[in-house]
Amino acid sequence: MDRRHFLQHAGILAGALLSTSIVRVTEKTNPTILIVSGWQDVNIGDIAHTPGLIGLIKKRLPNVKIILWKRNRSAKVEEMLASHYPDVRVIHGNVRDSIPQTEAVREAFAEADFFIHGSGPYVVAANYLAAWSKITGKPFGIFGVTIQDVSPELKSLLLKASFIFTRETASIAVLNQNGIQGEFVRFAPDATFALEIRDDKKAEKFMTDNKLEARKFICAIPRLRLTPYYMLRSNKAGWSDQRIREVDALNNKFKEEDHSKLREAMITWVRETGNKVVVCPEMVYQVDIIDELLVDPLPEDVKPFIVKQGYWLPDEAASLYKQAHTILSLECHSPIIAIANETPAFYLRQPEDTIKGQMYYDLGLTDWTFEIMETNGKQIAERLMHVYNNYPEAKRKVLQVIKEVEGQYDGAFQTMVSEIQKTQKEGLFS
Numbered sequence: 268m269d270r271r272h273f274l275q276h277a278g279i280l281a282g283a284l285l286s287t288s289i290v291r292v293t294e295k296t297n298p299t300i301l302i303v304s305g306w307q308d309v310n311i312g313d314i315a316h317t318p319g320l321i322g323l324i325k326k327r328l329p330n331v332k333i334i335l336w337k338r339n340r341s342a343k344v345e346e347m348l349a350s351h352y353p354d355v356r357v358i359h360g361n362v363r364d365s366i367p368q369t370e371a372v373r374e375a376f377a378e379a380d381f382f383i384h385g386s387g388p389y390v391v392a393a394n395y396l397a398a399w400s401k402i403t404g405k406p407f408g409i410f411g412v413t414i415q416d417v418s419p420e421l422k423s424l425l426l427k428a429s430f431i432f433t434r435e436t437a438s439i440a441v442l443n444q445n446g447i448q449g450e451f452v453r454f455a456p457d458a459t460f461a462l463e464i465r466d467d468k469k470a471e472k473f474m475t476d477n478k479l480e481a482r483k484f485i486c487a488i489p490r491l492r493l494t495p496y497y498m499l500r501s502n503k504a505g506w507s508d509q510r511i512r513e514v515d516a517l518n519n520k521f522k523e524e525d526h527s528k529l530r531e532a533m534i535t536w537v538r539e540t541g542n543k544v545v546v547c548p549e550m551v552y553q554v555d556i557i558d559e560l561l562v563d564p565l566p567e568d569v570k571p572f573i574v575k576q577g578y579w580l581p582d583e584a585a586s587l588y589k590q591a592h593t594i595l596s597l598e599c600h601s602p603i604i605a606i607a608n609e610t611p612a613f614y615l616r617q618p619e620d621t622i623k624g625q626m627y628y629d630l631g632l633t634d635w636t637f638e639i640m641e642t643n644g645k646q647i648a649e650r651l652m653h654v655y656n657n658y659p660e661a662k663r664k665v666l667q668v669i670k671e672v673e674g675q676y677d678g679a680f681q682t683m684v685s686e687i688q689k690t691q692k693e694g695l696f697s
Contacts, residue, residue: 304385312600470586490597531644
């Protein structure tokens with residue numbers, strides 16, 4: 268049995284044991300979990316949180332029923348979710364003054380046994396958790412979030428949680444500094460690491476159309492320092508003209524410097540291997556900056572080796588990344604999707620991209636994490652060619668990271684069950 272299959276087998280066994288524990292706690296054969304996720308659809312990394320968490324729960328708690336309270340509506344994303352997880356019911360509805368505004372949410376509150384807040388940049392749906400706690404009195408937990416600030420209101424809510432799992436250790440330090448600590452607080456990597464869905468047909472067609480060979484191309488993903496949400500949302504996302512000018516000024520100041528370093532690695536790859544580069548977006552706006560920052564400035568001998576990908580969904584991205592040699596990304600989640608599919612990946616980290624980047628160091632990915640202000644293009648290119656010349660070693664490293672992630676997830680689910688059992692003793696579990 269190879270390492271990958273061993274991990275899968277171990278996960279199934281652990282899931283069966285954990286599921287049995289949940290059943291004992293709820294005295295149900297098929298307890299129901301309500302999860303909230305789906306913050307936006309303009310970012311495949313953000314979209315990937317949701318199927319990642321669904322897959323993770325299904326693997327470790329195979330007997331539970333899942334209801335997804337999706338915060339953002341998106342027909343394309345929900346169609347994708349339904350194609351992979353047809354048994355997951357999707358509901359929508361806002362909360363106002365701690366009162367759910369739709370019958371679907373009210374029914375889910377009555378039906379569900381506990382509530383999980385999915386991975387995100389912060390506790391995005393704190394008001395949803397507060398409503399659940401106030402109305403039902405049933406337990407809730409938070410899985411794989413970043414927490415950089417703790418307001419008094421958030422602290423009050425977090426102290427009621429059965430578990431708080433942060434996606435990097437930097438958030439645990441923030442919680443501890445705010446008096447939130449204990450066994451119910453622990454590290455559990457971003458749920459995107461558990462992404463298991465793929466769209467192999469679309470990826471295969473893209474590869475055929477562009478004459479790409481498996482493991483003979485890399486992918487490069489751009490990113491501006493601050494996401495220009497005013498371009499992506501109605502009413503300019505509520506941004507003032509001054510805010511827009513400030514964001515544009517910062518992005519314009521660093522965009523050439525940042526992307527020139529990524530381009531140097533792309534040029535080295537093409538010239539030393541004769542293989543192609545796929546330039547692709549993680550966010551919608553990046554489709555419009557790919558030419559300016561990653562393609563047009565390239566030398567003429569390199570341009571014929573460049574292939575462009577439009578905005579896509581994470582299942583197709585996962586399939587293409589699985590066939591790639593290495594991923595080089597200024598965005599945080601494409602490397603995660605790649606590693607989940609056993610592909611080496613570099614994260615070129617910009618200082619504005621929050622403390623979530625600590626996750627890469629927590630998982631032993633220091634050699635593949637480049638602080639962009641402390642890195643030059645030659646260093647990235649040399650590390651890329653080291654991976655190219657020592658690919659079996661790089662693949663072993665990826666499997667080690669996957670093993671570490673699986674171990675963290677197993678520990679998180681054990682903690683989850685333990686904490687839920689405690690709440691049951693207190694009579695809070697229906």
